[in-house]
Amino acid sequence: DQQVKQNSPSLSVQEGRISILNCDYTNSMFDYFLWYKKYPAEGPTFLISISSIKDKNEDGRFTVFLNKSAKHLSLHIVPSQPGDSAVYFCAAELRGATNKLIFGTGTLLAVQP
């Protein structure tokens, strides 16, 4: 079941540059999307979310863009910092009675000093 896909298992970026993490989904019934950051041996930490009625949400260095026609969302981190090095998961919630989150496989971001 690959309803939420992160096709890049890893990404390496220089400190100060922009990091762009991508996520694709297949189910048009998703209506809420979230990004989480995860360090080894820790739980996922919430970063930012977006409702399907919006196409952009910004919080400090983090911006999420949603392209519903392409079923694609992306997380931009500007400027990237070494402390941003972690695994990033996108997650989605289906419209309707369900309240579970469906996670992608994650992208390992390495920010080089």
Added chain:
Amino acid sequence: EPEVTQTPSHQVTQMGQEVILRCVPISNHLYFYWYRQILGQKVEFLVSFYNNEISEKSEIFDDQFSVERPDGSNFTLKIRSTKLEDSAMYFCASRITGRGTEAFFGQGTRLTVV
């Protein structure tokens, strides 16, 4: 800042034994969850719990699994007879509402079945 706490951080158990994983969700949250992550795989939903009953469960959550909120603060996941394939990180999460809000995750319990 309020947080979800889980105990123990690591549990090693013999195959066939029962384990109980414990969680203290954020106090004003109403929806509670268990997720797991098998090494190298994605985080996957197990069960959601609201108003003292299961609201949704995945195919993984079979009769060997159960959840309970024995008092006003703890939320537990019990695996009755552990199998090798139950080895994973188990994450508890809570949300203030059931939809459209972020879920806050605990730091996880690493379960190793030998």
